[in-house]
Amino acid sequence: MAKGAMPVLVGVGQSMSQWDGKKGAEGAPSPLSLAHDASEAALKDAGIPATEIDALTFVRIFEDSVKGAPHPHGHNTNLPGTLARDLGATPGKLIYSDVGGQSPQALANEMANRIHDGEFDVALVAGSEANRASKGARRNDVEIDWADSSDLDYEDRGLGGQMISRNEIKHGLIAPAFFYALFENAIAAREGRTRSGQREAMAKLFQPFTEVAANNPYAQFPVEHSVEFLKTPSPENYEFSDPFLKWHIAQDAVNQGAAILIMSEEKADALGVSRDKRVYLHGGGEASDDLISERPQLDGSWAMQQAISQALSQAGKTSGGMSHFDLYSCFPCAVFSSTQALNIDPFTDERPLTLTGGLPFFGGPGNNYSMHGLASMAETLRSDPGTFGLVLANGGWMTKEAVGVWSTTRPDLYKPVAPSVKPTEQVDIDPAPVSGKVETYTVVHGKKGPQHGVIFGRTDDGKRFIAVAAPEAMERLRDEKSPVGETINVETSDEVNTFRFA
Numbered sequence: 001m002a003k004g005a006m007p008v009l010v011g012v013g014q015s016m017s018q019w020d021g022k023k024g025a026e027g028a029p030s031p032l033s034l035a036h037d038a039s040e041a042a043l044k045d046a047g048i049p050a051t052e053i054d055a056l057t058f059v060r061i062f063e064d065s066v067k068g069a070p071h072p073h074g075h076n077t078n079l080p081g082t083l084a085r086d087l088g089a090t091p092g093k094l095i096y097s098d099v100g101g102q103s104p105q106a107l108a109n110e111m112a113n114r115i116h117d118g119e120f121d122v123a124l125v126a127g128s129e130a131n132r133a134s135k136g137a138r139r140n141d142v143e144i145d146w147a148d149s150s151d152l153d154y155e156d157r158g159l160g161g162q163m164i165s166r167n168e169i170k171h172g173l174i175a176p177a178f179f180y181a182l183f184e185n186a187i188a189a190r191e192g193r194t195r196s197g198q199r200e201a202m203a204k205l206f207q208p209f210t211e212v213a214a215n216n217p218y219a220q221f222p223v224e225h226s227v228e229f230l231k232t233p234s235p236e237n238y239e240f241s242d243p244f245l246k247w248h249i250a251q252d253a254v255n256q257g258a259a260i261l262i263m264s265e266e267k268a269d270a271l272g273v274s275r276d277k278r279v280y281l282h283g284g285g286e287a288s289d290d291l292i293s294e295r296p297q298l299d300g301s302w303a304m305q306q307a308i309s310q311a312l313s314q315a316g317k318t319s320g321g322m323s324h325f326d327l328y329s330c331f332p333c334a335v336f337s338s339t340q341a342l343n344i345d346p347f348t349d350e351r352p353l354t355l356t357g358g359l360p361f362f363g364g365p366g367n368n369y370s371m372h373g374l375a376s377m378a379e380t381l382r383s384d385p386g387t388f389g390l391v392l393a394n395g396g397w398m399t400k401e402a403v404g405v406w407s408t409t410r411p412d413l414y415k416p417v418a419p420s421v422k423p424t425e426q427v428d429i430d431p432a433p434v435s436g437k438v439e440t441y442t443v444v445h446g447k448k449g450p451q452h453g454v455i456f457g458r459t460d461d462g463k464r465f466i467a468v469a470a471p472e473a474m475e476r477l478r479d480e481k482s483p484v485g486e487t488i489n490v491e492t493s494d495e496v497n498t499f500r501f502a
Contacts, residue, residue: 002266003118006414007111009279009406010268011048011261012375013041015128016218016363019255021136021144028137028144031061032076034128034257036086042124042259042375043087048271050087052263055120056080057095057107059127059368060157062252065099067159073134074147081150083126093120094154097367100395101328102286103127104258104371105402109284109417111262116414121267127368128257132220135253163396165291167429170495171466172444172452177249179292179397180331181241181442182456186298187336188243189440189484196231196480198243202332203230205346206248206360209329213357218372220254220363239450242443242478250330250364258371260378276408279378282388283315283405284417292397293456293466294426298440301337301398306421308341308392311403314415317388319344322405324380324389325351326373329358338392355380367395374404381408430463432492435502438483439464443474453477455499457488465490467497476501 015037017029035058043050058080063071076082080094097103104125111123130146137144164173173179188198207227214224229237230247237245263271268278287306289295295302312318319342327338335353339346346353355376356362359369370393377389385408393402400420436457444452453469455477467490469477476483487502 001118001121005116005118005264005266007115007262007281008265008268009260009262009378010273010277011042011046012378013038013045013259014218014372014375015041015257016220017255019133019136021133021140021142025142025144029130029133029255030146031128031130032079032082032086032148034130034255035083035126035259038128038257038259039083039087039124039126042261046261046273046277048273050089052122052271053089053091053124055093055111055123056084056089056091057097057123057125058083059103059371060097060099062129062131062366065159065367072138073144076146076148078150078152078154080154081152082148084152085150094152096154096156098157098160099367100160100400101367101369102393102395102400102402103367104374105391105393105404106286108260108262108281108374108404109286109402112281113416115262115264116416122261122263124259124261125371126259127371129365129368130255132253132255163399165293167431167466168291168293171454171468173454176397177241177244178442178444180333181244182292182440183298183333183398184243184331185442185482185484186440187333189482190299194480194482195243199231199245202248203227205332205335206230206358208352209354209358210361212352212354213361216357216362218256219357219361220256221251221361239445241445244331247360248332250359252364252366254363254365256363256365256372258368258375260371260374276382279381279406279408280410281404282407282411283311283313283317285310285314285403286401286417286420288400288420288422289398290423290426293429293464296425296427298456300340302423303398303401304338304392305341307401307403308338310418310421311390311405315405317405321388322390323351323384323387324355324377325353326355326377326391327353328370328392328394329354330364330394334394334398337398377406381406428463430459430465433457433459433465433490433497435487435489436460436465438486438488441477441483443477450474450478465497467499470498470500473500
């Protein structure tokens, strides 16, 4: 191991299963089996044995990402250790990541840095989700067993920082779609779009994603959809949290795994790794934002802007120099925000914005989606040597961002990715306002229709507040015309603000 080594990505692998329990337990996947299959594929792609791995990282799965969450099929208490065991690897370092969809690219950045520092020679970064199997087994009363463990020591990075406040929870903001809907309606207001106008924009953005997914052998939902289908409420595309319909949202009912191998160039030479397999990290960027209620900007992402700018600057490139993108697409606003940061028009730019098909159509395997983006990027760059591609990985509600600029072209030297950037500006919160104006909003739907409306508002002195809709205010929130900018009156009881239109 030599300090100053050039890190290079040399192997990628993916796995997918459509198993859903309808035909019994045979062939049921688990998070471990899916990660194992993807890791074996990455090792085969690189042409090296598992015994060469000296660092192994496993991206945190759903069941371990929420405090106190149940493990209905038994608990694998050491996923990194059991993966190493099943691969026949004996790494000196095992890591179980913290929570967030930024993890795959952030871990790629970290492993590249640590290889450059001479700490490791060969690092495997893997992850998976088997929510489809879990849901199917429970739905069909099929017994599957994921319980497992290993005596190998590993570094458990835990749940990470708090991404939601008591104030947000008290007002019913408890699910990703609710937070992202606030971003989406802020973007719609900025662009002057009506409710149906935003749905049409979202549909036009995502329709090409469905085409990519339809042709991806690892996609969980490989079906091409029309703009008409994507923008229109229907039993197959029901309302969830305005303006989102079902197919505007990341789908987590997936069985998917992915893995990448990064090593020092000297080790790649010693192991005879083919040069046409090598993909280099030219620039990386990371940033994390505050609680959503404290952010000055709601019609975009400060963290995305910072991480993208940092990665492009380090690579000595502009967005115009990127031939390929895989932009995180859990919701349309995440793509609108990243294209805004990249200064590209998502409707007219001819470069595809996804290589997989995106989280609603390829599938959203929890924290591990962008590992598939990285694997797809490496394969794309190998087939288009000399070009550059950018992967954006997103965690929380545009809370944690990690970006990588990649190419088969070898850089003259490796520039270590800098530590994550954090914001310096926050919005003051008014816990008990009397009046103000609507800044953004959403209406949450249940099986029987609209059931809960919530807004972010601003007082006359610029402070932000959260409020839920009184029954008579719900109808206005559902109007075609956006309520953003309208005056409201607020009453407070038991730390909950309730608003009515003035």
